Structures are given as C-alpha cells and as structure tokens.
Amino acid sequence: MSSVIDVRDLRTHIVTRWGTIKAVDGVSFALGEAETLGLVGESGSGKSMTCLSLVRLVPRPAARIVGGEVRLDGEDLLAKSDAEMQQIRGRKVAMILQDPMSSLNPVFSIGMQMREPLAMYHRLRGAAVTARAAELLAAVRIPSPETRLRAFPHQLSGGMRQRVVGAMAIAGPPRLLIADEPTTSLDLTIQAQYLGLLKELQQRHRFAMIFVTHNLGIVARTCDRVAVMYAGRIVEIGPVRRIFTEPAHPYTRALLESIPRFGARRERLAAIAGQPPDLASLGAGCAFAPRCPAAFERCATAPSETAIAPGHATRCWLHARA
Amino acid sequence: MSVVVLPETAAAPVPAARRRRWPVVSIGIIVVFVLVALLAPLLSLADPYEQALRLRFRPPVWEDRGSWAHPLGTDRLGRDLLTRIVWGSRVSLAVGACAVLLASTIGAAVGLVAGYYGGRVDATLMRVTDATLSFPVILLALILAVTVGPSFGNVVIAISVILWARYARVVRGQVLTLMTLDFIAQARIAGAGAWRIITRHLLPNTLNTLVVLITLQVGYVIIVEASLSFLGAGIPPPTPAWGSMIAEGRDFVTSAWWVSFFPGLAILLVVLAFNLLGDWLRDTLDPKLRQL
Numbered sequence: 001m002s003s004v005i006d007v008r009d010l011r012t013h014i015v016t017r018w019g020t021i022k023a024v025d026g027v028s029f030a031l032g033e034a035e036t037l038g039l040v041g042e043s044g045s046g047k048s049m050t051c052l053s054l055v056r057l058v059p060r061p062a063a064r065i066v067g068g069e070v071r072l073d074g075e076d077l078l079a080k081s082d083a084e085m086q087q088i089r090g091r092k093v094a095m096i097l098q099d100p101m102s103s104l105n106p107v108f109s110i111g112m113q114m115r116e117p118l119a120m121y122h123r124l125r126g127a128a129v130t131a132r133a134a135e136l137l138a139a140v141r142i143p144s145p146e147t148r149l150r151a152f153p154h155q156l157s158g159g160m161r162q163r164v165v166g167a168m169a170i171a172g173p174p175r176l177l178i179a180d181e182p183t184t185s186l187d188l189t190i191q192a193q194y195l196g197l198l199k200e201l202q203q204r205h206r207f208a209m210i211f212v213t214h215n216l217g218i219v220a221r222t223c224d225r226v227a228v229m230y231a232g233r234i235v236e237i238g239p240v241r242r243i244f245t246e247p248a249h250p251y252t253r254a255l256l257e258s259i260p261r262f263g264a265r266r267e268r269l270a271a272i273a274g275q276p277p278d279l280a281s282l283g284a285g286c287a288f289a290p291r292c293p294a295a296f297e298r299c300a301t302a303p304s305e306t307a308i309a310p311g312h313a314t315r316c317w318l319h320a321r322a
Numbered sequence: 323m324s325v326v327v328l329p330e331t332a333a334a335p336v337p338a339a340r341r342r343r344w345p346v347v348s349i350g351i352i353v354v355f356v357l358v359a360l361l362a363p364l365l366s367l368a369d370p371y372e373q374a375l376r377l378r379f380r381p382p383v384w385e386d387r388g389s390w391a392h393p394l395g396t397d398r399l400g401r402d403l404l405t406r407i408v409w410g411s412r413v414s415l416a417v418g419a420c421a422v423l424l425a426s427t428i429g430a431a432v433g434l435v436a437g438y439y440g441g442r443v444d445a446t447l448m449r450v451t452d453a454t455l456s457f458p459v460i461l462l463a464l465i466l467a468v469t470v471g472p473s474f475g476n477v478v479i480a481i482s483v484i485l486w487a488r489y490a491r492v493v494r495g496q497v498l499t500l501m502t503l504d505f506i507a508q509a510r511i512a513g514a515g516a517w518r519i520i521t522r523h524l525l526p527n528t529l530n531t532l533v534v535l536i537t538l539q540v541g542y543v544i545i546v547e548a549s550l551s552f553l554g555a556g557i558p559p560p561t562p563a564w565g566s567m568i569a570e571g572r573d574f575v576t577s578a579w580w581v582s583f584f585p586g587l588a589i590l591l592v593v594l595a596f597n598l599l600g601d602w603l604r605d606t607l608d609p610k611l612r613q614l
Contacts, residue, residue, distance in 0.1 A: 090513035
C-alpha cells in the first residue's frame with residue numbers, strides 16, 4: 001500500500017533559556033488513504049508540535065525542524081521552498097484547531113472568509129466562488145447555507161463554527177487532514193455529530209487523517225491506528241484494537257487504566273505516579289523510566305523501536321529481543 | 323461539558339442608554355467647523371489679509387464701538403477676526419487631519435510588523451518607538467523650523483514623526499493578542515502569507531482601536547499645532563493660524579482681549595468636540611481601551 005503521508009525520523013527542537021528541548025524526537029509513522037491515526041499523550045508530549053512540523057509552521061525562531069522527512073504522496077515537504085509550502089498548506093494539508101470560538105476572523109462574514117481561500121485554491125471568481133462556498137457549507141450539514149454565508153462568526157454557535165472550519169478544511173480537498181483536538185470545546189452531543197461528520201467527509205474524499213486528542217474514547221471510535229507519544233517520542237504505535245486490548249508499553253497501560261469505567265470495582269482511578277518529565281533535562285535513558293512501575297537497569301539506556309506484531313511496535317526494553 | 327461563553331455576554335454590560343445616545347453636540351461642532359473650513363472661500367466674508375489701520379482693535383459687536391461689519395472685532399492691523407478665525411480653521415483642521423493620518427499610517431504599519439514578526443524585529447521597532455515617545459514634539463518642531471524654515475509641511479512632519487509611536491504601541495499590543503487566536507493560525511495553515519495575514523486578518527481587527535485613537539489624537543494635534551504657531555515655529559504669518567493669532571494678541575490682552583480670546587475659544591471648542599467624540603467612540607467600539 002502506498003502511503004499518503006510518510007514521516008521518517010522527524011526531529012523538532014526548541015531552543016529556550018533553559019536549554020534545547022527535543023519537542024519532537026525521531027517520530028516516524030505512515031498513513032494510507034482514508035486511514036486515521038490517533039495521536040495521544042499528555043500535554044507537552046509533542047503531539048501538537050509534531051502536527052505543526054508536518055506543515056512547517058513551528059513557532060520560529062525558537063523552534064526549528066532539525067531533521068527527518070515528511071513525505072506527502074512521495075514528495076518531501078521539508079525540502080520544499082517556503083513559497084511551494086504555502087501552496088501545499090490548505091490545498092493538500094489542512095488542519096482544524098481546537099477552539100472554534102477564535103478560529104474564525106470576527107470582522108468578516110462567513111462567506112467572505114470562505115471565498116478568500118477558495119479563490120486562491122481554485123482560481124474561481126464571483127458567483128462561482130459563492131456557489132462553491134455554499135456547497136461546502138452544505139457538505140458539513142449547515143442548514144440554509146446561502147443565508148449562513150452572510151452571517152458573522154459571533155452569530156453562530158460553537159458547533160456551527162467548527163463546522164465552518166471543517167468546510168474550509170475540505171475545500172482543497174486535502175490529502176491529509178490534521179485535527180488538533182477539534183471537539184474538546186464542544187458539547188458531548190455535538191462532539192459525536194462532528195466526529196461522525198469528519199469520518200463521513202473522510203470516506204468521501206479519501207484523505208488521511210491525524211487526530212490529536214487526549215480523549216481515548218474518541219480514539220476508540222474514530223481511529224484505525226494509535227500512536228502514543230511521551231516526551232517527544234512515539235512510545236507505542238499500533239492498530240487501535242491491539243492498543244486497547246494488548247497495550248505493550250507501561251505508559252500506554254497506565255493511560256488506559258486512568259480512564260474511568262462504568263461498573264469498575266476500584267473506587268480510585270489509577271493515576272500515573274510522578275510528574276510529566278522536564279523536557280529540558282532528559283537523561284539518556286527511557287524518558288518514562290522514572291515513573292515506570294516496571295523499570296529496571298536497562299532502562300538507563302534509550303530503547304529502540306521493536307515490532308511486536310504486524311503494525312504494532314513499541315519502544316520498551318520489556319519487549320526488546322535479547 | 324464545555325461551557326460556551328459568547329463574547330457579547332462576556333464583556334461588561336454597557337448601559338444601553340449611554341451606548342445609544344449620540345454625541346450630537348460634538349458632532350455638530352465638528353461638522354460646523356469642517357464645513358466652514360471647506361467653504362471659507364465661498365463664504366466671502368472679508369479678506370483675511372486686508373489691513374485697515376483706521377479700524378484697528380475694533381471690539382466685538384456687542385461692545386460700545388463694535389459694529390456688524392466686524393462681528394468679533396479686528397486685530398492690531400485692523401483685520402477682521404471672524405474671517406481670520408474661519409480661515410484659521412483650515413490650517414488647524416488640515417494639520418490635524420494630515421498629521422493624524424500620516425502618523426496613524428506609519429504607526430499602524432510599524433505596530434503590525436512588530437507584532438506579527440515578534441522576536442528581534444519587535445524588540446528593535448519597540449525600542450525605536452520608546453525613543454520616539456521620549457522626544458518632545460515641540461522641540462523637534464522648533465529644530466525643524468529653525469533649520470528648514472517653518473511651513474505647513476514641516477509642521478505636519480514634525481508632529482507625525484513623534485505621534486506615530488503611540489499608534490505603533492497600541493496596534494502592536496492588539497496584534498500580540500490577536501496572534502494568539504486560532505484564526506491567525508488557521509489562516510496560516512490555509513496557506514496565507516505574511517502580507518495576507520497582516521492586511522486581511524490583523525489590520526481589520528485593529529481598525530476599531532485605530533479609529534478611536536485617531537479621533538482622540540486630532541484634538542491633541544490641533545493643540546500642538548497651535549502651540550507651534552504661538553511659538554512662531556508653526557504656520558508662518560500672515561497665514562491665519564489660531565495659535566499665531568493668540569500670540570499676536572497677547573501684548574494687548576488688557577486693552578483688546580478679543581484678539582486672543584476668540585481664536586482660543588475656537589481651539590477649545592474644536593478640541594473639546596474631538597475629545598468627546600473620541601471618548602464616545604471608545605466606549606462604543608472598544609471598551610478595553612479605557613485607560614487611554
């Protein structure tokens with residue numbers, strides 16, 4: 001299977017007063033058409049930084065992509081010029097951000113904001129642009145799209161706005177859609193609707209999707225594969241079913257145990273001991289070792305990725321072949 | 323469950339009555355002065371430069387020796403004060419408009435660039451801004467007047483060269499807030515470049531603030547221009563400017579008070595009108611700016 005997006009050994013560093021932070025430290029994964037990867041992990045584990053690196057929008061000058069490859073349909077995005085990259089953003093790689101309240105420009109109507117990228121992508125003009133914008137709004141199930149084009153962002157609800165953002169994201173239509181916690185600030189019922197909508201759009205346009213979230217319930221429902229990130233590295237990646245039934249890495253197990261389950265006997269939720277690591281002062285070993293219940297001597301050196309089943313790999317000495 | 327707070331309800335409620343009431347008086351005064359300034363040649367009162375030495379220091383019409391020929395009296399050279407104030411309004415308003423527009427254009431550009439690029443660009447531009455703000459306008463204008471000679475253009479330049487810094491500061495502050503909002507990131511992800519983001523996303527969102535600041539600054543500029551003219555570094559005589567008219571009358575305040583009083587009154591009215599309008603605009607458009 002040829003992959004839509006193939007990320008190899010991606011590294012992004014952030015230079016701060018306290019030292020260089022390896023925010024993304026050798027991340028690799030590949031995704032095929034209409035496939036969805038769930039990217040999970042604690043805050044600061046490098047999920048968002050990985051996504052921003054894919055579109056080369058890391059906050060400069062502090063952050064810099066220092067190595068790796070990001071191949072979109074075989075072409076390395078990291079080797080493109082800034083002008084070429086600008087052509088790719090929006091058209092081939094789209095992104096939906098977390099906060100629908102601030103993701104639209106408050107001073108322009110929905111129609112004006114939608115027309116702008118459309119005109120840019122497809123060289124459309126006049127009525128054709130408006131028609132296309134209305135079409136896109138209809139595609140994301142916004143009722144009476146022609147009227148909504150004249151509405152301003154503050155006249156729409158959070159769910160509606162996020163749909164508008166979704167409509168703009170599929171304008172390309174993209175080959176890869178990155179959704180960075182797109183439903184976190186939506187009501188639960190709206191969340192489910194929105195996720196359904198994204199999946200439906202994915203089926204229609206066949207784009208690969210990266211779904212960043214810390215909600216494992218959403219991962220179980222929407223993703224084909226899961227990558228668990230810890231301290232800038234993917235510590236475990238595999239098919240969603242295997243990750244939930246046979247988690248290999250102690251961190252993944254701990255994450256799954258920290259989900260409340262209805263009818264579970266235990267009264268207290270299992271929290272992961274200790275604090276998320278200070279990325280500026282990571283040692284040479286496994287970053288999770290200080291919090292890991294199963295840590296042993298070998299954890300003082302960094303484990304490399306080990307395949308434990310087809311498509312399922314982890315970075316942990318427990319699974320390393322001797 | 324997430325709580326959705328609409329910006330409208332989140333902002334402190336402004337009493338509806340205060341928001342709706344238009345500052346009729348301020349707008350009225352401004353409209354009258356602008357019309358008078360624009361139509362000065364058509365009003366064909368007297369010639370502002372015509373001297374009549376026999377008619378020197380005629381008092382306003384309601385005083386003993388006053389007449390309707392010179393409703394506000396005449397000055398040291400027998401020139402009609404009302405006519406000169408009318409023509410003087412052209413100077414004041416033109417300087418006010420030009421200086422404020424020039425300053426706001428430069429300032430907004432600097433603020434947008436500094437806020438958008440951040441980092442070293444921001445640090446450099448803001449240091450320049452701070453340095454500019456610490457430089458007295460009057461001093462710079464005096465230097466210009468002495469070296470290049472006083473003229474309309476120099477007054478506008480002297481004022482704008484200092485005034486832009488306030489716009490730069492305020493606009494940069496706004497841009498910094500805007501930059502953290504997702505729609506800027508979203509625009510970038512959609513493939514928008516720096517120019518597009520600055521002109522289509524940042525500038526339109528700072529316009530409210532700019533309009534408020536521009537209005538508030540017009541009054542200030544008029545006062546600065548009057549001060550410069552008063553000091554002889556402004557619009558050179560015999561062009562009637564309110565500041566120089568006050569200066570001409572100051573030796574005769576005890577005997578002919580009206581020569582200085584009426585130009586002063588004109589300044590007071592216009593500046594007050596602009597300030598009140600600016601306050602109202604600020605309360606209506608941009609309550610966050612209250613500290614200005």
